[in-house]
Amino acid sequence: GDSVTQMEGPVTLSEEAFLTINCTYTATGYPSLFWYVQYPGEGLQLLLKATKADDKGSNKGFEATYRKETTSFHLEKGSVQVSDSAVYFCALRNTGGFKTIFGAGTRLFVKA
Amino acid sequence: GAVVSQHPSWVICKSGTSVKIECRSLDFQATTMFWYRQFPKQSLMLMATSNEGSKATYEQGVEKDKFLINHASLTLSTLTVTSAHPEDSSFYICSASPGVAGNTIYFGEGSWLTVV
Numbered sequence: 001g002d003s004v005t006q007m008e009g010p011v012t013l014s015e016e017a018f019l020t021i022n023c024t025y026t027a028t029g030y031p032s033l034f035w036y037v038q039y040p041g042e043g044l045q046l047l048l049k050a051t052k053a054d055d056k057g058s059n060k061g062f063e064a065t066y067r068k069e070t071t072s073f074h075l076e077k078g079s080v081q082v083s084d085s086a087v088y089f090c091a092l093r094n095t096g097g098f099k100t101i102f103g104a105g106t107r108l109f110v111k112a
Numbered sequence: 113g114a115v116v117s118q119h120p121s122w123v124i125c126k127s128g129t130s131v132k133i134e135c136r137s138l139d140f141q142a143t144t145m146f147w148y149r150q151f152p153k154q155s156l157m158l159m160a161t162s163n164e165g166s167k168a169t170y171e172q173g174v175e176k177d178k179f180l181i182n183h184a185s186l187t188l189s190t191l192t193v194t195s196a197h198p199e200d201s202s203f204y205i206c207s208a209s210p211g212v213a214g215n216t217i218y219f220g221e222g223s224w225l226t227v228v
Contacts, residue, residue: 036219043118043205043222044156089155093217098144098209100217104155 002027006090006103013080014111021075021106023064023090031092033057033066033073034100038087047075047088085110115139116208118220125196125227132192133223135206141186142208147179150203150222159204162189196227 007022025033035047035057048057053068064075073090090103115138125131135145143164148156160181161169168181178200180192189208193200205222 044219046216046219098146098217099158099161100146100207101158102155105153107153 002031002092002094002101004090004092004101004103006088006106008104009087009107010109011106012109012111015082016079017110019075019077019080019084019108021088021090021108023073023075023103025071025073025090025092027071027092027094027101029094031094033064034091034093035062035064035073035075036089036091036102038089038105040086044089080108080110082110082112084108116142116206116218116220118204118206118223120223121221122224123226125225127197127227128195130192130194131196131225132190133204133206133225135189135191135208135220137187137208137210137218140208140210142189142210143186145183145189145206145208146217147181147189147191148205148207150205156205159191162206193225196225198227201226 003026032051034049036044037047048059050057050066056065087105089105119134145162147159162183164183170176183189207219209217
């Protein structure tokens, strides 16, 4: 079945460091890919998405490119801030479907 | 923009009692809503798909008699945890989409359940 694998955390970075959180997927068809963020004590918020190969999703300085050849959707940010500390979930949803499959989540700590 | 709201955000109940969590789509109609459960430091696991006007579809391993789902209207789905036990303590989150498959899915804020 469909699945999402993302790098284990926690990831600890200093402020202004470069962030990469790896995400790979297995899916039939051509899924849409998402990154969600969960801040402490809150629900999920959609961070960015990409719906087809080579699309780049971006928001709040975060970027991820849909790579069909490597079945990946790695999340990157050039300069993290303390306020970026959260849990990040990679997810996929197949075309025409509602069901969202989540990765295990990666906790990010950013130190001042 | 579209908003999905859950209530309550936090609930503490005694072991053996039942607790109801509501999920509302505030400015769109949702024929389908989803209920997820998240254990501490783990990912979200889909529990069931809630279909307006019909029975919910439960994922394998989820007890349908324990987690009762009712989707009585196009804007409200409820999850009732019956005869709750401490191991049911978790973060429950719902999501909804305005109709057509493939549309954006919106998540609620989540509900923290603690069973003592």
